[in-house]
Amino acid sequence: MELRQQALRALCAPDPREKAALAAALFGQAQQLSLAPQAPPPPPGVPGRPAQPALVHPARVPRRSPARPEGLAALLHAIAHIEFNAINLALDAAWRFEGLPLAFHHDWLRVAAEEAYHFALLAGHLASLGHAYGDFDAHDGLWAMCEKTAGDVTARMALVPRTLEARGLDATPQIQQKLRQVGTPAALRAVEILDVILRDEVGHVAIGNHWYRFLCDREGLDPVAHYAVLAERYAAPKLYPPFNEEARRRAGFSPEELAALLR
Secondary structure, eight states: OBHHHHHHHHHHOOSHHHHHHHHHHHHHHGGGOBOOSSOOOOOSSSSOOOSOSOBOOGGGSOOOOTTSHHHHHHHHHHHHHHHHHHHHHHHHHHHHOOSOOHHHHHHHHHHHHHHHHHHHHHHHHHHHTTOOTTSSOBOOHHHHHHHHTTTOHHHHHHHIIIIITHHHHHHHHHHHHHHHHHOOHHHHHHHHHHHHHHHHHHHHHHHHHHHHHHHHHHHTOOHHHHHHHHHHHTTOOOOOSOOOHHHHHHTTOOHHHHHHHTO
């Protein structure tokens, strides 16, 4: 079996449980897979998605208090949607980009498998609350940046894992604090799941940092200066404090990069 073809197969799977299972299995097989020099062409409908949730403008996604059962379910659904998109993002990187070491593809298969595990944890907790993925509206911001950077692997590494996904490092502790204040067993179980996600996301952002710097070194670019160029070129969202500086340091952000966040 060939790695890129199998990554594309998982990316195109519309059913979330099937996609998660394919991503997990693919990482388990990664060492036995060959790597074609060119990516196979995609069929129509990439990525595969279920009919629900409906995708709406971010401003139309309602915000509810996690102190109420419906609000907690909506919050878990929003995070599950991020994790579902993150599976697709990782599979897309493993399938799409050419001219990179085999380790690049293995890294993104590992990320896809871990995102699939996160999705399964959240889907299971949603089920315990009487809900399922697809029950609430969602938005498509993560995948929109994936599409914008489809032709530029350096931009993809800069603006998806180390920008959009790194925002999760900042936001997760704040979400956990609110859930601890709610204090119900369901809210505290959500805190535990977010502990797992935060631990793994540090590693995912670190992978993005590693390959971004690899690509900058290969192209003779200064990582900090070129990031500003890419952020403007692709209209990346402005990042606002508070920042989880400790997690960002563990994910490989340099002191110069952390200082640049505060400018």
